Structure formats: structure tokens, C-alpha cells
Amino acid sequence: MTASDIVITATEKKPVSFYASVAAAAGAFAGIFVGAAQGSTLLGLICGAILMAIVAYVAVEILGRRQEKPLRWGLVILFAIVGFLFGGTPGGVIGALFGWFFGWFVYWLGFNRYRAHLVPYLTPGQVLWHYAFRVICGAIFVFLITPILVVMPLSFNAENFFTFTPEMLRFDPEGYSLRHYRDFLTNTEWTNAVKNSLMIAPVATLISVSLGTLAAIGLSQSHVPAKRAIMAIMISPMIVPLIISATGMYFFYSKIGLVGTYWGIVLAHAVLGIPFVIITVTATLVGFDKSLTRAAANMGADPVTTFFRVQMPLILPGVISGGLFAFITSFDEVVVVLFVGSAELQTLPWQMFTGLREQISPTILAAATVLVAISIALLTVVELLRRRSERLRGMSPG
Amino acid sequence: MTSTTETNVPLEGPTPDDGLRAAEQSGPMLAADGTPLKRSLARALRREKLRALMLIAPLLLFVLITFIAPIGDMLLRSVRNDIVADTLPETVEQLGMWDSAQQELPDDATWTALYIDLVLAEEQKLHTRLGSRLNYELTGASSLFRKTGRAVGRFDTDVYTDQFVALDDSWENAATWVNMFDDSDIAEALPLTARTWERWVDYLESEDDIPAEEDVEDFLFTALYADLTREGADVSGLSPRLEQAAAAVSGFETVDLREQFEDADDDWLDPEIMRTIQTYSPRYTSGYFLNAVDAQLTADGVSMRPENQQIYGILFKRTIFMSLTITLSCIILGYPVAWILANLPTRSANLLMILVLLPFWTSLLVRTSAWKVMLQQQGVINDTLVWLGLVADDARLVMINNQFGTIVAMTHILLPFMILPMYSVMQTIPPSYLRAAKSLGATNWTAFWRVYFPQSVPGIGAGSILVFILSIGYYITPEIVGGTTGTFISNRIAYHISSSLNWGLAAALGTILLAVVLILYWAYDKIVGIDNVKLG
Known part of the structure; x- marks a missing residue:
């Protein structure tokens, strides 16, 4: 039994005036959209209200809890059919979702289920606020995630559009294709961009991780003069706006002949990744038990052995997640590349940026989907590492 | 150990x-x-x-x-200004003695200096760069210099050449000049000619030419003439050829160089151009910074630019305003999310956390392109609204290439930076405080406002400064979804670097922006501490 199954407040049947009117209000709200789509907002509003009031009454008073399953399935199918008649396949899908929601909603209302997981002494106003707050939060989460989710289906568009075609909305297989992925994988512009990105990011990451880890260990010692100033300098690449870093680097690197070269970009990206390494590794070192290195030294290990055999394995999760941050910084960086790079050194973000400015083709969306997949993979790795690090830290005292 | x-x-x-x-x-x-x-x-x-x-x-x-x-x-x-002093060294020196407050043009020596400088600059193709530099300060300078650059080689100064050569054929021979300036006494007696000759030789050598084999150009004779006619010029005993020339110059037919410049372009008659050159001759200038705040440095001191040319004030104000709007919307959207994440059971909170972290980890360009797809006129939001019948097909909302688009997209992009610090602060607030407040008779609102909210303020502060710092210097997103009204100061900096090539102004704008960011960074360090920054 998980926490969400615990019933705190008993469920009972609510008065018909309450649930029927709330269901009618919800139905009216949904009816506005359906009505507007069909031409008459007012008609939709009235029909939705009446329909939902009847459904609620039938569900709670006549069929009751025992007939719940058949009724809810019936509603899903009924709404799907109605939706299909009005708006084809997309209408059918939306209708089914409506049916599922209202089926759940009338029972949730009618049998007081909304209070099941809340403490009994809450006033109705507090209950209302509780759920309203959750709806608001849900809307914000939708705002956070929708843009990323919208990109994915659009990347399978068969046309050269940045928007859903009628074929796609009908779920017609004709409307979908892998052509943009084919373009992404075969077009030399894109493959070169991927190749360049893959050549630059790992080297930059290696530099920032090796230097950053050493410095983080140095910074974590107890007596470091001017610690705050050093820390401020090392974190500054993250704080200084990229456009300023890029401007400065463009001026300075052109003086020493690094503009337009591979190493110019690598050095620039390495320095941009350093704050992330410093932050994550220092955070890991906060929980590091210093007596372990002393114990190792006591048993005759020299500092290098101590570092690689004792300290490194313990802080490795932090180092790796810092490295991933540095990698993604380099892999995702476009401003500095625009300034310091050259036409032969176009990276993937550069290609996407110019593509977006000139809006050439939805191949960008295919690339975006691939990048989202990569970031999901990276997120998973970082999350696992964080858990492992916490477990390791939990084991060591202090 | x-x-x-x-x-x-x-x-x-x-x-x-x-x-x-x-x-x-x-x-x-x-x-x-x-x-x-x-x-x-x-x-x-x-x-x-x-x-x-x-x-x-x-x-x-x-x-x-x-x-x-x-x-x-x-x-x-942002303060370096070498180009005027490097390209027009003689003119700058002469103008140092000119009183710009008078309405009259500088004296002949200045025009001679300008002629010599411009010929040399034209040979090295530097005059157009100088022209564009001065054009930032005085409109029309660019075309003036380009036009004059084309004409300066055809000035009537061959009159001097012909007269010197008529005196002695060997003047025409570059080897004569090479030998002449090997003698330091001669170089001292003819300072202008010596300096000019040296610049000419430097240029030829940089082109891998041998000075002794080149033609002796008109401007060298002009310089020589100027030196010999200068008050107190004394070449006696240095070389017979020079003595002969010094004796003859007073009878030479002369060329009025000011008229020559006037023929090339009437604008030279306006003392304004000379004043501008004089004002911008120092190697360090506050001119770029003044430009960056819509002011300009003129001969009479600092003055504001005309109303219709003031763009940076508007741009800075807009950048600040939009960053504040973005920060505010991030607070409004982030607070409930952080609250619910901190108060839900760990398991569900972790699941919802993914919804925050996934955008955080997703490439910036992916998110920006997603917003382009969502917001454009044929985009997802407009399509949905049209399909629902809320918006007529011919009256689709304009949500991109304006401030709205930039604010929405950047709020989305920066929201995780607000949620994460808020969440880590709210996690440390014990829920029992709220319950205690309520059991002591506080209403929901009082309990929240007087007990919970004050404790969550550090999280709001940390998140706000972070979001504000990040947004004030944003470039990519405004560039793609901002159009003309939704761009930031950073877009202007990029424009000056890649398109208008006014690097000094770009650097000055960047310095101002950097100063703002560093002040905020310092505040952040004081309030939160940089070692307390958390990632994910």
C-alpha cells in the first residue's frame, strides 16, 4: 500500500445539487471550446452543461459505484464516436480523452473522493484551493515540458513545414516520414557539424575536468589564501554574459592567431566548462572525509597513490557529472563559436542557429529531437551518479 | 605525510x-x-x-x-583610439596647435601634413578605415575620406617635383634620397621630410619593395618643400644639392593644398571635420563610452546626441525592463512549482523534478526552436486557437519577433534556474512551522505570508539574481524570436562586431553590461555565496 492509497477521510455520496452543478459547470467550460470550434459558443455551453449534469446524475444516483467501470468505458467510447463524427480522427482522440476525464470526474465529485487523501478538518474553501493550486502547478509543468514534446512529433513531418499538417493530425501514415532524419544523417553540412561538435566537446571537457578537479581539490583545503577571489575568478566564465566572453575572446584570440582554429574553440569551450566542474567537484568534496587521506598516508601511500586509490574513487561521481556539465556546455555552445569559429569549424549548434535564422528546413527539428534524446540520457546518468555519490557519502563518517 | x-x-x-x-x-x-x-x-x-x-x-x-x-x-x-594618431600622425601634431574654437580653417602646414598622411594612408588602404572610424562621430566622414583618397594621388603637387628635378636631375633618383637620410644631420635639418621618408620606406619594406628602386613620389617633394620653406630652416654645409634647392625654393611656383582638398570635396571647408579629427586624436578616448550612452564628444565638450539618434538609452532600458519582467514571471511561475516540489512526498517530487530538469538539460537551441515552432503565425499555438475557433484564421496572433515572444521563450528557458534555488531553500523549511502557525489561530494566508514566505525569501533572492544576471546578457533567444523590438543590448553588441565593425563601441557597450553583471555577481556572492551555487 503506497501513501496515495491511504484514505484519510471517508468517502460518501454527495448531494445531487452539488455534484450536478459542478459537473455542469465543467461541461459548460468544455462545451465553449467544442461549440466555438463548431460555430456556436452559446449552444456548446448550454449543451455541455446539460449533458454533464445528466451524466453526473445517471452515474451517481442510478448506476452507482457498482456500475462504475461499464459507465466510464461507455463514456469513453461514446465521446470518441461523437468526436470522430465532428472532427475526424483527432476529434475522436480528443473525445475519448474528454470521456475518460468526465467519467473519472463525476465519480470523483459524486462520491467525495476528492477528500479521500486530505485531512478531515479542511473547510471546502481549503479543499478548493488545494486542488486549484495543483491545477496551477500542473499548468506550469505543462508550460515547462510542452515545447520540448511538441518538437518531437513535428520532426517526423513529411512536409517541409514547421507546423502540424492535416495529414499528421489525421494520423495518416502519409503525413509522417523519416526524411528529415535521413537529411540529418546524410547531408554533409549536418554530418560535418556533428563531427566537429564531437571533435571539440570531448577535448574541451578533458581539459576542464583535469584542471578543474585539481583546482577544486586545492580549493577544498583548509588554508587557501584569497580563496574567495580565486573562486570568483574561476566561476566568472559562467557569470559573465556569453556575448561579452565571445567579444573579448574574438579580439584577444585574433591577436594571437587562434580565431578560426580548432584549438581556439577548444580552449574557449574548456574555460566555459570550468565553473561547472569546480562547482560539482567542490560540492562532492564538502562531504569528503579528510581522515581517509591521512589514513592512507599513514599506511605508507604517497600523495599520488592516495589521490588515485582513495580520493578519486570517492569523488568520481562529482567529477563525472561535472564533466557531463562541461560536455553539454561545449556541445550546446553557439555564441563563442559564432565569433571564434570559422566556416570549416561549424558545430551542431551553429548549424541549428543559422538554420533557425534563415528557417531552412525541419531538419533542425530532427536534430533537436536527437539532442533531446541525448539530454535525457545525460540527465539519467547525472541522476544515477548523484544517488551513488550520496550513498557513498552516507557510508563515510562526517 | x-x-x-x-x-x-x-x-x-x-x-x-x-x-x-x-x-x-x-x-x-x-x-x-x-x-x-x-x-x-x-x-x-x-x-x-x-x-x-x-x-x-x-x-x-x-x-x-x-x-x-x-x-x-x-x-x-573600449577606450583605445589609435587609428587617428597612427594614420594621421603629422596632421594630429599640427592640429594640436590649432584653436578649434575659431571659425577659420587650420593653416597651410596642417593641410600639407594632411596631404602627406592621406597619400601614405591611401597607399596602405588605411584611409577608408579611418573614414569609417570618424564616421561614427561625424556622419559623412566615411565618404569624404573615400572620395579624397581617390583624388589625393592626382593633386597638383607634381609642380614641386618638376621644379626640384629641374634644379638637379638626381632628385628624381630614389638612391639620392636613401643616401641623403643616412646622414643624421640632414635628417635633423629636414624633420618632416625625414619622418615622411621613414614611413614611406617602412611601407615599401613591408611590401617587400626596395626603396632605392622605387619612384620618388610627389608627396616627398612636397614635404621637402615644406621643410625648406619653414622658418629657420638651415641646410648650409650639409650637401650642395640641398643648399642649391634651399636657395631656389623661395622662387618656386606653389600649390595651395587647401584648394586641392576643396576641389576633392567641399566638405573640407567645414571646420567641423578638422575639429572631429582633433577631438579624436588622443590615443585614449571616452568617445565610445559616450556613444554607448547616447552622448558624443565634440570640440565643445560632451553633449547629448540628437533625440532621433538616441538608441542605446532605449536599448538599455528595454534590456533592464525585459530582464525584470522575465525575472518576475519566473518568480510567479517558479514559486508554486518549488513549493509543491518541496512539499510532496519524495517519490512524486522526484518524478516531477524530471519535468524541471529535462528542460534544464535540453539544448538551448532546441528550446528556442521549439518556441519558434510554437509561437509563429502558422505555429502550434495559433493553429490550436484557430481550430478551437477562439481566433479567426485571418487574425492570427502575432506572438513572435516582438517582446512577447522573447519574454515567453526566455521565461521558459530560465525558469529552472529560478525553481532549483527556491526548491533547495524551501526543502529546509519544516512543514511543522505552518501547522504551528495555524494551530495558533493564523489564517491560511497569514500563516503563509508571516511564517512561510519570509523563510523562502533567500531562495527567491538567489533565483532572481541568477535569472536576472543570465537574462540581461542573453543573445541567442532574442536574436531568433525577438525580431526588432524584442532584442537586447547583447544583440547590438553582436551587430557592432560582425556587421558595422564598430568594435570600440561594441567593447564600450560590453563593458557597461559587464559592470552591471559584476555588481549583481558581487551582490549574489554577498547574499548567497558563490560556493553555494547548486546545479541540479
Whole structure:
């Protein structure tokens, strides 16, 4: 039994005036959209209200809890059919979702289920606020995630559009294709961009991780003069706006002949990744038990052995997640590349940026989907590492 | 550390007892090896410091060279103004003596200097760069210099050449000139000619030409004429050829160089151009900074630019306004999310956290392209609204290429930076405080406002400063979804670097932006502490 199954407040049947009117209000709200789509907002509003009031009454008073399953399935199918008649396949899908929601909603209302997981002494106003707050939060989460989710289906568009075609909305297989992925994988512009990105990011990451880890260990010692100033300098690449870093680097690197070269970009990206390494590794070192290195030294290990055999394995999760941050910084960086790079050194973000400015083709969306997949993979790795690090830290005292 | 090997021979080495015994005998407390404890500790401390610094040094050096030095270079570039002094050295010197307050044009020596400078600049193709530099300060300077550059080679100064050559054929021979300026006395007697000759030789050598084999150009004779007719010019005893020329110059037919410039372009008659050259002749100038705040440096001092040319004030105000709007919308959207994440059971909170972290980890360009797809006129939101019948097909909402688009997209992009610090602060607020407040009779609102909210303020502060710092310098997103009204100061900086090539102004704008960011960074460090930044 998980926490969400615990019933705190008993469920009972609510008065018909309450649930029927709330269901009618919800139905009216949904009816506005359906009505507007069909031409008459007012008609939709009235029909939705009446329909939902009847459904609620039938569900709670006549069929009751025992007939719940058949009724809810019936509603899903009924709404799907109605939706299909009005708006084809997309209408059918939306209708089914409506049916599922209202089926759940009338029972949730009618049998007081909304209070099941809340403490009994809450006033109705507090209950209302509780759920309203959750709806608001849900809307914000939708705002956070929708843009990323919208990109994915659009990347399978068969046309050269940045928007859903009628074929796609009908779920017609004709409307979908892998052509943009084919373009992404075969077009030399894109493959070169991927190749360049893959050549630059790992080297930059290696530099920032090796230097950053050493410095983080140095910074974590107890007596470091001017610690705050050093820390401020090392974190500054993250704080200084990229456009300023890029401007400065463009001026300075052109003086020493690094503009337009591979190493110019690598050095620039390495320095941009350093704050992330410093932050994550220092955070890991906060929980590091210093007596372990002393114990190792006591048993005759020299500092290098101590570092690689004792300290490194313990802080490795932090180092790796810092490295991933540095990698993604380099892999995702476009401003500095625009300034310091050259036409032969176009990276993937550069290609996407110019593509977006000139809006050439939805191949960008295919690339975006691939990048989202990569970031999901990276997120998973970082999350696992964080858990492992916490477990390791939990084991060591202090 | 090092002591492990030393203790292998316990009989001869010092023991802790030695120190104790020594301490009992009075005097300073001693360490095990007999040295005073204070000194021993100081040494250990010093060694530890040194080791820490050795570990930090490589990175510090790396950051200083690859990052801090470029920033410093940019700061320097915002005040550096070498081009006028480097391209027109003689003119600048002459103009130093000119009183610009008078309405009259500078004297003939200045025009001669300008002629020499411009011919040399034209040879090296530098006059157009100078023209564009001065054009930032005085509109029309660019075309003036380009036009004059084309004409300056055809000025009537061959009159001097012909007259000198008529005196002595060997003037025409470059070898004569090479030999002449090998003699330091002659170079001293003819300073202008010597300097001009040196610049000419430098240029020829940079082109891999041999000065002795080139033609002697008209401007060299002009310089020579100017030197010989100068008051107090004395070449007696230096060379017979020079003495002969010095005796003859007073009878030479002359060329009015001011008229020549006037023929090339009437604008030279306006003292304004000379004033501008004079104003911008120092090697360091505040001109770029003044430009960046819509002012300009004129001969009469600092003045504001005309109303219709004031763009940077508007741009800075817009940048600040939009960053504040974005920060505010991030607070409004982030607070409930952080609250619910901190108050839900761990399992569901972790699941919802993914919804926050996934956008955080997703490429910035992916998110920006997603917003382009969502917001454009044929985009997802408009399509949905049209399909629902809320918006007519021919009246689709304009949500992109304006401030709205930038604010929405950047709020989305920066929201995780607000949620994460808020969440980590809210996690530390015990839920029992709220319950205690309510049990003492507080209403929901009072309990929240008087008990919970004050404790969550540090999270809001940390998140707000972070979001504001990040948004104020944003470039990519405004560039793609901002159009013309939704762009930031950083877009202007990029424009000046890649399109208008006014690097000094770009550097000045960048310096101002950097100053704002550094003040905020300092505040952030004071309030939150940079070592407390958390990622994910």
C-alpha cells in the first residue's frame, strides 16, 4: 500500500445539487471550446452543461459505484464516436480523452473522493484551493515540458513545414516520414557539424575536468589564501554574459592567431566548462572525509597513490557529472563559436542557429529531437551518479 | 605525510616527550623535533598553503590567459583610439596647435601634413578605415575620406617635383634620397621630410619593395618643400644639392593644398571635420563610452546626441525592463512549482523534478526552436486557437519577433534556474512551522505570508539574481524570436562586431553590461555565496 492509497477521510455520496452543478459547470467550460470550434459558443455551453449534469446524475444516483467501470468505458467510447463524427480522427482522440476525464470526474465529485487523501478538518474553501493550486502547478509543468514534446512529433513531418499538417493530425501514415532524419544523417553540412561538435566537446571537457578537479581539490583545503577571489575568478566564465566572453575572446584570440582554429574553440569551450566542474567537484568534496587521506598516508601511500586509490574513487561521481556539465556546455555552445569559429569549424549548434535564422528546413527539428534524446540520457546518468555519490557519502563518517 | 618515513628510526629522532620536557623547563612550547611549536605550525601551514596553491595554479593560469585576458583586452579596446594618431600622425601634431574654437580653417602646414598622411594612408588602404572610424562621430566622414583618397594621388603637387628635378636631375633618383637620410644631420635639418621618408620606406619594406628602386613620389617633394620653406630652416654645409634647392625654393611656383582638398570635396571647408579629427586624436578616448550612452564628444565638450539618434538609452532600458519582467514571471511561475516540489512526498517530487530538469538539460537551441515552432503565425499555438475557433484564421496572433515572444521563450528557458534555488531553500523549511502557525489561530494566508514566505525569501533572492544576471546578457533567444523590438543590448553588441565593425563601441557597450553583471555577481556572492551555487 503506497501513501496515495491511504484514505484519510471517508468517502460518501454527495448531494445531487452539488455534484450536478459542478459537473455542469465543467461541461459548460468544455462545451465553449467544442461549440466555438463548431460555430456556436452559446449552444456548446448550454449543451455541455446539460449533458454533464445528466451524466453526473445517471452515474451517481442510478448506476452507482457498482456500475462504475461499464459507465466510464461507455463514456469513453461514446465521446470518441461523437468526436470522430465532428472532427475526424483527432476529434475522436480528443473525445475519448474528454470521456475518460468526465467519467473519472463525476465519480470523483459524486462520491467525495476528492477528500479521500486530505485531512478531515479542511473547510471546502481549503479543499478548493488545494486542488486549484495543483491545477496551477500542473499548468506550469505543462508550460515547462510542452515545447520540448511538441518538437518531437513535428520532426517526423513529411512536409517541409514547421507546423502540424492535416495529414499528421489525421494520423495518416502519409503525413509522417523519416526524411528529415535521413537529411540529418546524410547531408554533409549536418554530418560535418556533428563531427566537429564531437571533435571539440570531448577535448574541451578533458581539459576542464583535469584542471578543474585539481583546482577544486586545492580549493577544498583548509588554508587557501584569497580563496574567495580565486573562486570568483574561476566561476566568472559562467557569470559573465556569453556575448561579452565571445567579444573579448574574438579580439584577444585574433591577436594571437587562434580565431578560426580548432584549438581556439577548444580552449574557449574548456574555460566555459570550468565553473561547472569546480562547482560539482567542490560540492562532492564538502562531504569528503579528510581522515581517509591521512589514513592512507599513514599506511605508507604517497600523495599520488592516495589521490588515485582513495580520493578519486570517492569523488568520481562529482567529477563525472561535472564533466557531463562541461560536455553539454561545449556541445550546446553557439555564441563563442559564432565569433571564434570559422566556416570549416561549424558545430551542431551553429548549424541549428543559422538554420533557425534563415528557417531552412525541419531538419533542425530532427536534430533537436536527437539532442533531446541525448539530454535525457545525460540527465539519467547525472541522476544515477548523484544517488551513488550520496550513498557513498552516507557510508563515510562526517 | 613526510613524517611516516622519519619515524622508522625512533631511537635517534625526537619524541613527543622531548617537547613536553622542554616545555616544563620553561620557554616557548616546542614541537616534537625541538623547534618552537609556533614556528613548526607556521611551517606546516605554509607547506599546506603552498600545496593548495600548486593545485590551483594551473587552472588559475589557464582561466587568466584564456578568459580574463580577453575580457581585459575588451575593456582596453573600449577606450583605445589609435587609428587617428597612427594614420594621421603629422596632421594630429599640427592640429594640436590649432584653436578649434575659431571659425577659420587650420593653416597651410596642417593641410600639407594632411596631404602627406592621406597619400601614405591611401597607399596602405588605411584611409577608408579611418573614414569609417570618424564616421561614427561625424556622419559623412566615411565618404569624404573615400572620395579624397581617390583624388589625393592626382593633386597638383607634381609642380614641386618638376621644379626640384629641374634644379638637379638626381632628385628624381630614389638612391639620392636613401643616401641623403643616412646622414643624421640632414635628417635633423629636414624633420618632416625625414619622418615622411621613414614611413614611406617602412611601407615599401613591408611590401617587400626596395626603396632605392622605387619612384620618388610627389608627396616627398612636397614635404621637402615644406621643410625648406619653414622658418629657420638651415641646410648650409650639409650637401650642395640641398643648399642649391634651399636657395631656389623661395622662387618656386606653389600649390595651395587647401584648394586641392576643396576641389576633392567641399566638405573640407567645414571646420567641423578638422575639429572631429582633433577631438579624436588622443590615443585614449571616452568617445565610445559616450556613444554607448547616447552622448558624443565634440570640440565643445560632451553633449547629448540628437533625440532621433538616441538608441542605446532605449536599448538599455528595454534590456533592464525585459530582464525584470522575465525575472518576475519566473518568480510567479517558479514559486508554486518549488513549493509543491518541496512539499510532496519524495517519490512524486522526484518524478516531477524530471519535468524541471529535462528542460534544464535540453539544448538551448532546441528550446528556442521549439518556441519558434510554437509561437509563429502558422505555429502550434495559433493553429490550436484557430481550430478551437477562439481566433479567426485571418487574425492570427502575432506572438513572435516582438517582446512577447522573447519574454515567453526566455521565461521558459530560465525558469529552472529560478525553481532549483527556491526548491533547495524551501526543502529546509519544516512543514511543522505552518501547522504551528495555524494551530495558533493564523489564517491560511497569514500563516503563509508571516511564517512561510519570509523563510523562502533567500531562495527567491538567489533565483532572481541568477535569472536576472543570465537574462540581461542573453543573445541567442532574442536574436531568433525577438525580431526588432524584442532584442537586447547583447544583440547590438553582436551587430557592432560582425556587421558595422564598430568594435570600440561594441567593447564600450560590453563593458557597461559587464559592470552591471559584476555588481549583481558581487551582490549574489554577498547574499548567497558563490560556493553555494547548486546545479541540479
